[in-house]
Amino acid sequence: MAKIQGMGTVLKQDIASTLTAVAQIISLNIDGAESETYDADTLDNTSAGILYGQTGRAEGGTCSGELFFDPVLAGHQAMTDIIVAPAETAWEVTFADTASTKWSLLGAGLSFGTSIVLNDGVKSTFEIKLSGLPGYST
Amino acid sequence: MKCELIVEMSASPTHPKVVSGEWAKGYIQPIGTVTEHPQAFRLVQNGCAISADDECKARVDRTSEQLALAKKHYPAIALGIIPEDREAFFAGEMKGYNPDGSWIPGPNFTVEDLEDEDDDTEEQDDE
Numbered sequence: 639m640a641k642i643q644g645m646g647t648v649l650k651q652d653i654a655s656t657l658t659a660v661a662q663i664i665s666l667n668i669d670g671a672e673s674e675t676y677d678a679d680t681l682d683n684t685s686a687g688i689l690y691g692q693t694g695r696a697e698g699g700t701c702s703g704e705l706f707f708d709p710v711l712a713g714h715q716a717m718t719d720i721i722v723a724p725a726e727t728a729w730e731v732t733f734a735d736t737a738s739t740k741w742s743l744l745g746a747g748l749s750f751g752t753s754i755v756l757n758d759g760v761k762s763t764f765e766i767k768l769s770g771l772p773g774y775s776t
Numbered sequence: 777m778k779c780e781l782i783v784e785m786s787a788s789p790t791h792p793k794v795v796s797g798e799w800a801k802g803y804i805q806p807i808g809t810v811t812e813h814p815q816a817f818r819l820v821q822n823g824c825a826i827s828a829d830d831e832c833k834a835r836v837d838r839t840s841e842q843l844a845l846a847k848k849h850y851p852a853i854a855l856g857i858i859p860e861d862r863e864a865f866f867a868g869e870m871k872g873y874n875p876d877g878s879w880i881p882g883p884n885f886t887v888e889d890l891e892d893e894d895d896d897t898e899e900q901d902d903e
Contacts, residue, residue, distance in 0.1 A: 646856035646873035654779070654813035655791035656805065658822055659854040712821030712846070713853075719815075728788045734856060735875050740802070742789065 646734030649703065653716050657730050660713045662706040664761070666731065668741070670699025671772060698768035701729065701743050707752055707762035717764060720748040729766060742773030777835060778828035779816040781809045783851060785824060823850035 650657040678691035729743040746769035752762045793799040817835040819825040823846030827833035857865045868884035
């Protein structure tokens with residue numbers, strides 16, 4: 639049982655069938671994973687509590703983040719490559735725990751935005767729409 | 777086009793040898809592995825590989841200085857080494873982070889490095 643620092647976490651992108659670390663990431667957020675439910679309530683439910691059941695399906699969610707953007711960095715160009723030529727892309731998050739635990743992610747699409755302001759470095763935000771479920775450690 | 781890895785790197789689940797089952801999922805490709813792929817030039821640009829044919833060499837479109845910088849920094853990027861610790865990493869004083877954020881000592885780690893790390897931690901706490 640351990641609290642793991644975020645520092646040292648690595649996001650890798652499939653480039654040429656090889657998982658390649660993305661540079662200059664500021665933050666990552668893996669969000670929206672949810673097991674799907676349906677309203678299973680019936681008229682003969684005598685309890686006030688509304689009943690739900692499982693559909694057996696689950697939403698994988700997204701992996702989003704922010705990075706300091708460098709238009710010349712190959713890793714960042716590889717991300718915008720997905721916008722130019724949309725393709726399913728494998729990703730991997732490596733945590734900074736002792737075992738370097740990894741979650742595999744399959745990206746169906748990518749959104750990418752860049753912000754240029756006077757009082758900060760050039761930053762980009764990205765969101766990877768996950769297909770299927772994250773490959774959680776087991 | 778082809779490139780040759782200069783660092784160990786995990787094969788993607790989409791790698792043909794992982795898909796065929798020849799390599800296990802998460803297979804670590806050793807240094808010297810030749811990759812043939814239309815995007816192989818990106819690995820060279822990233823500092824992970826060198827060009828292995830003329831097609832790749834022509835497509836890389838980077839100066840030798842840019843490639844040298846990328847090669848120097850990629851191992852640090854792959855380990856999540858923050859910019860403030862890169863010099864220590866390149867000097868061999870640290871080679872990664874423990875889960876609590878402290879340094880994993882490198883081959884050239886000294887007691888002075890430990891004191892410097894403590895100073896950095898105190899500065900962060902003061903902030």
